[in-house]
Amino acid sequence: QYLRKVNGTSYDSFFDACRELHLLEDDNHWDLTLADAALSSSPQQIRQLFSIILTTCFPSDASALWNKYKDSMSEDILRRTRITNQNLNIEFSAEIYESLIMIEDICILISNMPLIHFGMPVPNRPAVDIINSDVQREHQFDKTSLATFVAENERLLTAEQRNVYDQINVSIAAQQGGFFFLDAPGGTGKTFLIALILARIRSQNHIALAIASSGIAATLLDGGRTAHSALKLPLNVHTNPKP
Numbered sequence: 559q560y561l562r563k564v565n566g567t568s569y570d571s572f573f574d575a576c577r578e579l580h581l582l583e584d585d586n587h588w589d590l591t592l593a594d595a596a597l598s599s600s601p602q603q604i605r606q607l608f609s610i611i612l613t614t615c616f617p618s619d620a621s622a623l624w625n626k627y628k629d630s631m632s633e634d635i636l637r638r639t640r641i642t643n644q645n646l647n648i649e650f651s652a653e654i655y656e657s658l659i660m661i662e663d664i665c666i667l668i669s670n671m672p673l674i675h676f677g678m679p680v681p682n683r684p685a686v687d688i689i690n691s692d693v694q695r696e697h698q699f700d701k702t703s704l705a706t707f708v709a710e711n712e713r714l715l716t717a718e719q720r721n722v723y724d725q726i727n728v729s730i731a732a733q734q735g736g737f738f739f740l741d742a743p744g745g746t747g748k749t750f751l752i753a754l755i756l757a758r759i760r761s762q763n764h765i766a767l768a769i770a771s772s773g774i775a776a777t778l779l780d781g782g783r784t785a786h787s788a789l790k791l792p793l794n795v796h797t798n799p800k801p
């Protein structure tokens with residue numbers, strides 16, 4: 559408790575006391591960076607910049623930076639809300655600062671850490687929002703062109719591919735669930751087959767998540783994402799394990 563006291567004021571944490579004693583690197587350069595961005599960049603770019611600063615530079619008082627630049631990071635939302643409501647008198651409010659949610663989304667993508675981890679306020683959002691946006695994205699495929707793709711390519715399947723294709727489709731139709739492990743030499747049509755299975759499911763207005771272990775593999779699949787991104791798996795880029 560003695561160590562947390564600075565000039566007669568008792569602070570909640572040693573961190574706060576150290577900051578008050580100017581023992582920590584201050585956030586002046588991040589302040590200048592954001593001030594510069596606020597003049598020259600779009601709110602979306604400033605949010606992205608702020609998220610990168612949070613996740614990779616660890617400013618000592620992130621909350622103060624947010625409070626200072628939250629208007630610059632939320633101008634597009636204010637403008638959109640004014641247009642939607644046809645009311646130019648709407649001002650910044652807690653709803654307009656939904657930009658905090660967008661910043662948290664970027665932070666989770668970069669470091670898999672929520673804003674609270676960086677000493678930031680917790681955005682006010684029900685957990686279902688995350689699920690809803692994922693569900694919406696998975697429904698955004700063009701069903702008609704997918705159905706055409708399926709019709710054109712189904713007939714090209716080789717006997718072996720057809721065997722796998724039918725087994726998986728039967729399992730899906732019967733809602734049996736299960737694991738299928740597809741193993742064949744390179745260039746023999748695994749990606750072709752998987753693309754067709756994904757297209758068939760999506761053309762029927764169902765959800766098929768295309769998940770791969772690496773970014774390169776994910777790019778081979780339509781709507782493909784890495785497991786870390788899709789399942790929000792922990793990925794600590796700052797960990798430097800010693801052998």
Ligand SMILES: Nc1ncnc2c1ncn2[C@@H]1O[C@H](COP(=O)(O)OP(=O)(O)OP(=O)(O)O)[C@@H](O)[C@H]1O
Pocket residue numbers: 714715716719742743744745746747748749750751
């Ligand atoms: N039944 C098929 N009819 C026509 N073309 C096919 C068929 N199966 C695969 N192909 C074509 O063969 C090529 C190689 O197939 P694909 O990329 O699916 O192989 P793969 O097994 O996934 O290869 P890799 O293991 O190297 O990733 C692709 O151009 C694909 O379009």
